[in-house]
Amino acid sequence: MTTASSPAARSASRTRSFPRVVALLGGVFLLLFGVRAMAAPQTFFDTVALFQPYNQHFLQDIGAFQIGLGAVLLLGVAAPFKGLAVALLGVGVGMAAHTLSHIVGTDLGGKPASDIPTFALLSALLLAAGWQQWRDRRA
Amino acid sequence: MSPRRTLSLLPPAARVVPLVAAVPAAVLGGAWLLLIRADAPLHQVVSVVRGATLMVSAAGASVFDDPATSITQATPAPVRVRAGTRIMVQLGVVVAAWSGVVALASWRSAEPLPVALLFVELATLVTVGWAVAAWWRRGSGDLRAGHVAAPALLVFFLAARELPQRLSLFTWDPADGTWGASQTRWVALGAVAVAAVITALREPLSRQRSRQQEDP
Numbered sequence: 551m552t553t554a555s556s557p558a559a560r561s562a563s564r565t566r567s568f569p570r571v572v573a574l575l576g577g578v579f580l581l582l583f584g585v586r587a588m589a590a591p592q593t594f595f596d597t598v599a600l601f602q603p604y605n606q607h608f609l610q611d612i613g614a615f616q617i618g619l620g621a622v623l624l625l626g627v628a629a630p631f632k633g634l635a636v637a638l639l640g641v642g643v644g645m646a647a648h649t650l651s652h653i654v655g656t657d658l659g660g661k662p663a664s665d666i667p668t669f670a671l672l673s674a675l676l677l678a679a680g681w682q683q684w685r686d687r688r689a
Numbered sequence: 690m691s692p693r694r695t696l697s698l699l700p701p702a703a704r705v706v707p708l709v710a711a712v713p714a715a716v717l718g719g720a721w722l723l724l725i726r727a728d729a730p731l732h733q734v735v736s737v738v739r740g741a742t743l744m745v746s747a748a749g750a751s752v753f754d755d756p757a758t759s760i761t762q763a764t765p766a767p768v769r770v771r772a773g774t775r776i777m778v779q780l781g782v783v784v785a786a787w788s789g790v791v792a793l794a795s796w797r798s799a800e801p802l803p804v805a806l807l808f809v810e811l812a813t814l815v816t817v818g819w820a821v822a823a824w825w826r827r828g829s830g831d832l833r834a835g836h837v838a839a840p841a842l843l844v845f846f847l848a849a850r851e852l853p854q855r856l857s858l859f860t861w862d863p864a865d866g867t868w869g870a871s872q873t874r875w876v877a878l879g880a881v882a883v884a885a886v887i888t889a890l891r892e893p894l895s896r897q898r899s900r901q902q903e904d905p
Contacts, residue, residue, distance in 0.1 A: 667736070670741065671740070671747055671846060
């Protein structure tokens with residue numbers, strides 16, 4: 551039998567905490583980079599993503615999806631055994647940011663008249679389904 | 690049923706109808722409005738309001754969801770009266786949530802919003818959601834038809850994106866000459882949806898027959 555202070559218990563605890571620490575760091579990193587790409591695409595292009603040609607909308611899209619990936623990791627840290635809820639909520643956050651990218655870039659191209667409502671509803675459905683799954687005690 | 694008896698059904702309807710879903714939808718729409726620059730061009734604001742309209746409508750599609758139906762369907766009130774009271778309660782919350790978004794949008798917009806025309810879109814989308822929910826519930830007996838109706842609205846939107854330009858529902862600039870024609874299409878679609886809701890809320894055949902026998 552191992553006690554809480556035994557070497558075996560400490561080793562097991564470290565093994566369990568390693569994925570969560572990595573997820574936390576990765577989540578924060580992705581979230582910060584995502585927000586930076588969304589909020590200041592020109593600066594992000596000049597300092598980080600030096601890939602010509604500059605395209606504001608696609609850079610903000612990249613930011614939106616990084617926010618979604620970061621959200622998945624951070625939600626996974628908060629609830630490691632709620633896989634579907636974490637996936638739905640994280641992707642929902644990314645889709646909400648993607649919708650914002652299309653709203654901000656209404657004059658940059660695409661089909662904003664239909665894209666924005668469609669992405670908005672998809673965000674809402676993902677977040678609502680994720681919230682329901684999160685609250686489900688059986689999940 | 691007398692109006693007084695119908696009104697007496699409102700409080701119990703308010704207890705069972707899922708009301709809160711419209712609020713987060715409106716909050717998300719409001720957050721997007723706050724993140725765009727002040728004095729935004731009208732077409733940008735209209736697109737956000739339309740997105741919020743769609744989200745609020747999807748929330749409103751849960752109007753007939755009631756896991757307790759198997760207990761309460763023995764009530765003597767006709768189906769349309771019971772459904773009507775639920776719709777009245779849900780409509781109040783949906784319109785209030787949507788009005789909040791529109792008030793915020795008016796504040797952020799550089800030009801006056803075409804509120805009446807946007808309300809037509811809300812009315813149509815909400816009614817389409819109800820129609821899908823009512824028919825799904827009638828056909829399948831599913832007590833949570835809103836779970837089908839809300840994604841169905843997304844499918845409807847994805848299909849509507851593929852319509853040719855002359856039939857498009859997505860005119861987004863009121864200054865555009867095709868705005869009026871697209872609004873006419875929204876009204877026509879809304880009328881079809883209202884008819885679909887009314888038809889879906891018929892009494893079950895067995896109940897119609899028993900009523901006819903009771904009232905010769």
